Amino acid sequence: MSAPTAHRARSETQVDDGVDWFRLCALGGLAVMTATWVAVLYDLTITLGGSIPLLLLVTGSIALAAVLSRLISERVAAVLTVGLLVVSYGSYILSTPNGLELLLQAWDKIIADSISLLTGLTVLRLKEAHLWVLGFAPAPAFFSWYLAFRRRYVLSAVVGGLAFLVLVLTGDAATAFSGGWIQRGMLFGATLGGIAMIGFGELERHGGSVLQADVLVVLFTLMLIGSAIQLPFTGTALRLVEGGPTTVEGSLTSSPGETTIQGSIELSPEVRFTVTADDPQYWRVGVYDRFTGGSWLRTGQAGAYGGQLESPPGETETVSQLVRMHDRTNVMPAANQPVRVEGQVREYTQVTSHGSLQSTVTFQPNDTYRVISEVPNADEATLQSAGTDYPAAVRQVYLADDKQPDFSNAFESRTQEIVDEAGAENPYETAVAIEDWLEENREYSLDVNRPNGNVAESFLFEMEQGYCVYYATTMTMMLRSQGIPARYVVGYTPGQQVDENQWVVRGLDSHAWVEVYFPDVGWVKFDPTPGGPRSDTEVASIEDARQSDDGQVDVGGSEDQPLTTTTAIPTNRLTDNGSDANRTFRDPDLPGVGSDNLGGPIDGTGSTPGPTVGEPNGGGPGGFSEEQQRYAAFGLVAMVGLAAGAHRAGATRAVRRAAKLRWQGTRREPDTDVERAVERLELVLERQYGPREPNESPSQYVQRLSMSGVDRRADRVVELHEKAVYGPGVSREEADEAIELVDAMVRSNTPLLRRFAS
Amino acid sequence: MTDANTPDASHQPSRPETTTDALTVDQAAQVSRDVLANVEDVIVGHPDEIEHVFTAILARGHILLEDVPGVGKTMLARSIAASIDCSFKRVQFTPDLLPSDITGVNVFNQKTREFEFQEGPVFANIVLGDEINRAPPKTQSALLEAMEEEQVTVDGTTRKLPQPFTVIATQNAVEPNRTYELPLAEVDRFMKKLNLGYPSQAEESEMLARVVGDHPIDSLESVTDVETVRRARRTVAEVTVKEPVRNYATRIAEFTREHAKLGVSPRGTIALLRAAQARAVLRGRGYVIPDDIQAEAPRVLSHRIRLSASGPRDQGVQVVEEAIETVPVE
Structure with missing residues (x-):
């Protein structure tokens, strides 16, 4: 109307x-x-x-x-x-x-x-x-x-x-x-x-x-x-x-390629894993190199573990770690820098482009694995004199460049000021100066409003308090602004020591810190987060959890053990920074230490992961993470x-048509085959000459088209068609001949293929 | 009385068919080509009409020619008859023509003192009934009975007509006032209705060239014989008509019944199939294809259709053309 x-x-x-x-x-x-x-x-x-x-x-x-x-x-x-x-x-x-x-x-x-x-x-x-x-x-x-x-x-x-x-x-x-x-x-x-x-x-x-x-x-x-x-x-x-997971750990349990900086967080007092090792170390989980202003990304691709990995170039201390999982996860915490994985777990191990480990399957509680790490232990003098002769591969990835302007000029000059104030003369002193400045001038708090925009800049210029993620992010970027290769690292602090060589690691031990590269030494750990306030927060959290009868808080006899602070291992730091770094409550003589309940026998079975390793329950089908599944579902x-x-655009019809055109199908009765061949012939012809009229028989159609110069091979096909449909029927050979002719015509009407058709 | 092995034997009275077998399709096609080529030596133009006449002969049909005088109707019939070396008789229908003038009469023979039957002109292989619509209905029906039953009954005695027997009747379309128009039921008995029409200028000029001197009909020689034509007729009767074609024919008939007051009768559908069979043989095919149906339908069906009781009679052509255009082949 x-x-x-x-x-x-x-x-x-x-x-x-x-x-x-x-x-x-x-x-x-x-x-x-x-x-x-x-x-x-x-x-x-x-x-x-x-x-x-x-x-x-x-x-x-x-x-x-x-x-x-x-x-x-x-x-x-x-x-x-x-x-x-x-x-x-x-x-x-x-x-x-x-x-x-x-x-x-x-x-x-x-x-x-x-x-x-x-x-x-x-x-x-x-x-x-x-x-x-x-x-x-x-x-x-x-x-x-x-x-x-x-x-x-x-x-x-x-x-x-x-x-x-x-x-x-x-x-x-x-x-x-x-x-x-x-x-x-x-x-x-x-x-x-x-x-x-x-x-x-x-x-x-x-x-x-x-x-x-x-x-x-x-x-x-x-x-x-x-x-x-x-x-x-x-x-x-x-x-x-x-919103996200409200723990720093959120990104640690699956070791994703991206970790986003969040606002206020809570730390879980639940036990994640226990480590049997001679020395306490920071158990590193993920290494990130690219900063987007709001999150950290890991570039490059993880590859399968293929045997002994390269050791750091400098002097190292060998640390053997036996890790027993208490939680479902596919991360493989290990001290920097893992060089060897032992036991069956090798088959599931992947090495990221930055040398950290992860597993392709999700560990189940009580799965164990053993990792040997070579931890750089160069002394201060060596680090002081390491120089700035960084390998090209390191410079490319871990330094800011024109393509990756991670910080503003103001950020750079403010950092310069801080470094100058401290009188630093080489990369090591610069790193120490930045670390000290952050520890002294920013307050530790888990209650943070996430700033909009670049987190590192905000933390340097505006914010007064933050937690490890903010400290580590800012320090990494400050170092890069000074031309020192640095990277952002997440993982766990050593945890609570429950025996001479055993540590219980809880969710609240999750941590972020910085690794700085020194030529001929390797990646050296720096932790700009103030140790004292952090461990106080942790202790309070565990006590709270114990009082509320949280079954996940303790393992074996760990509730009897004093809580050890975890920021207290200043690697390569000869100077004590004074924040009661060595505060330890450990009493090795205390009777009844439940080491039996804790790690179990170390030797023999120790290096073999449990039988459940191969079952990727936690990770969803096919080893895809939940997030990937969500995206896949959306994609679907x-x-x-x-x-x-x-379909609206007629594509399905075109596809069906093209398939019918090209595919004769299985051979049946000769007569049926010829009929089908003629259907295909009509599809070939109608593209060029328009469709057959309903009142035309195929032969009349071809005859009509012969005036427009239709392929003469069509004549024979429709002749055979008449014989098959109206006459006495065709022989197998004649049917094959018709199919052959139509095939040839389809070929000579297909672009590209046309060139090869005779 | 013994020949009952053709498919449509039930519709046909038994006839003194010889015991010879049918020709192969190729032989029959060859014979047809020879005859047509021979006729075309005499008749200029109208190749389609010549073919239609001959296929009607092969399909045991009769032909109604509606035309102006002098376009070669008689010449066509004569040359076909001459080509197949068969008897040919011509009857001029007039208002005073009696049935016995066609069928023949019993004449008392003085010598033998017995009645002898004197055959009328209908006792010929090809009978040309000129201006059939000028004779009164009773006379017309005598011919029509002979056409339908291929026999003649005079004084209680039934006599077979020779085989093949084909009537080519003409109707004068120019003086309708002085004619007895054939009732539809009788028109229905003709397999085909043809129009020769005037030749084109080139054809007429060619025709004039041929008639200078001896008329070619005089020197026309036969290329086959009656026996061969009989065998070819059996070949035609045995041509395969498969389900899709039968279906197609009935759908066309159905269409005419839906689109006209009076559509095609079943007799018309049978005639269509038989004409199509003959056409198939002419093209060397042992089976009927939709082309045959489409080619024969206008001439086989049109005259059987009436759009209205009083309307012009040639409207049937349009209905048939519409049917061919509309009815899908498959």
Whole structure:
């Protein structure tokens, strides 16, 4: 009823000012959509550098699409896009260390890499991530705009949506849009933009009849469903940043590649594991090298443990640790730097690019493993004179550079001031000066409001209190601003000593500290967190928990043992910093020490993990973490949506058609085979000449087409068809002949294959 | 009385068919080609109509030609008859023509003092009934009975007509006032209704060239014989008609019944299939394909259709064309 009105309205606008508003709106929708996913990439480039090249690339791609949309066919454009992607991905791989080797030999690794990217691995964790971003952007920008300029709006939305989907799957979209309702609104911008484009595009193509409004209705319904799916997904992504697990440990139990700095936390008094070792050490779990301002990332890829690892270059002390788990986890706490893993657990061990260990399976309570570590124990004089001759590999990863501007100039000059005040003259003294300054000038507290923006800068300039994560983050960045390679490390402090060589490690022992690189020595531990206040907090927490009868607090006889502070091992520090570092309540003579209950016999079975090691209960099916499963589930839903969209665009029909065209199927009766061959023949012919009329028999159809110069092979096929259907039937040989002929015709009508057909 | 091995024997009275076997499809096709080529030496143009006449002969059908005088109807019938070396008789229908003028009469022979039957013109392989609509219905029906039953009954005696027996009747379309129009039930007995029409200018010029001097019909020689035609007719009767084709034919008939006041009768559908069988043989095929049905339908079905009781008679063509266009092949 109102269709003519709408049509007239459109004609009028066209007449009035010569502008096609529907088309403008459709392109506007695409602009919103493109802006959304480019914004995600832009957000990444703020961390990585290279924002301007990104914007230039995207703008250039769109301009190129505008030009080429008039010049080249869709097929050529598709090939061009795929080529663009392959080239950029290839050059990204080649740019990584051993890229060529990877490309040639380790396809499985590249595929595994891509899968983990699509199951929630943030792009930031890639080495050369800025190259990845720059390589990723042009192809979808070009192709989606190309299609839109050619009025293929549905396909264009699918391409743009795919680009956005990739970023959603890597989790970067959620991170980028975690800031509030405006950003979250932008998250839907992609959906809205795409829908608006398809809707207005359809209106434009079909002359703006209101009858086509059903398309809009369908799309808006889809959008509602889409947002219902996206909301919980966005919710969890936000929790990672704001709420998250309320312990520092949260990120330790699964050793993820990313650890986000949180606000207020609580520490769990539950026992995580016990260690049997000669010396107390900081039990390191994860090492991180890339700082995004709000979180730490581990770049590079973990590889399987393949035997003895490299020792630090300098003098070391060998520490043998037997770890017995009390909790489900797949981390492998070990002192810096683990060089050997013993027992069956070797098969499950993975070594990260930074030399820390993790397990591919989740340990069960009472699983044990043994790790031998070589701990650098250079004396102060050696460290003083170590110099700054850092290996290139260390400089590249652990120092700030142009591509990774992690701190502001103010941050750098403030650090310089602090270092100058202390009169430090070499990297070692600089590290000590920063460590001391942080210990003295910031108060320890678990009750912190997480600052917006760069955590290290906030802690240096604004905040007055914080906990280990803040101390360690800030110190790492301060060292980097001074040109000293440093990295952020998480793990556990030694814990409560319950026997001469046994330590009970609880959740509240989780800790973050700093490792600094010294040439010819290796990575040396520095802990800028004030020891006294920290252990006081821990003791109070354990006492509270004991009073509330928490069964997880103690192991064996640990409740009888005095609580040992855990920050008290100043490695390589000859000066005592005075914060009662050696406060120890241990009384080795106390009778009834429950060592039997604790570690069990060390020798013999000690190095063999329990039989449950192989069962990855805790990690979910297939060893995917819960987070990965969530992303995978979301990806699945998104794929279903995409499939629906593709169906709308007629893709499934095209695929089914192409399959039917190429696949004759199993041989049956000769007559049936010929009938099927003719169906395929018709599919071949209808693409070029239009379909057979219902009142034509196949032979009449071919005869009609013979005037248009149809392939003469068709004549024989339809002749055999007549014989099969109306006549006495065909022989097996004749049926095969028909199939053969149709196959040949399909081949000569397929691009590329055509060249090989005779 | 013994020949009952053709599929449609129940519709046909038994006839003195010889015991010879059917030709192969290829032989029958060859014979047909020879005959048609021979006829085309005489008749200029109308190759389709020539073929239709001959397929009607092979399919045991009769033909109704509706045309203006002088376009070569007689010449066509004569040259076909000459080509197959069979008897040919022509009857000019007039208002005073009696049934016995067609069938023949018993004449008392003075010498033998017995009644002798004197065969009428219907006793020929090909009978040309000129301007059939000028004779009164009773006379018309005498011919029509002969057509349907391939026999003639005079004074209680039934006599078989020769085989093959084909009637080519013409109707004058230009002077409808002085005619007895054939009732539909009788029109239905003709397998096909054809229109020759005027030749094109080139064809007419060619025709004039041929008639200068001796008329070619005079020197036309036969290329086959009656016996061979009989065997070819058996070949046609044995042509395969498979389920999809039968279905297609019935769907077309169904369509005409739905789109006209009076559609195609079952006799029309049978005629369609038989004409299609003959066409298949002409093309060297032992089976009928939808093409055959589509090619024969307009001429086999159109004259059996009435759009309305008083409407013009040639509207049936449109219905049949519509049916061919609309009814899907499969």
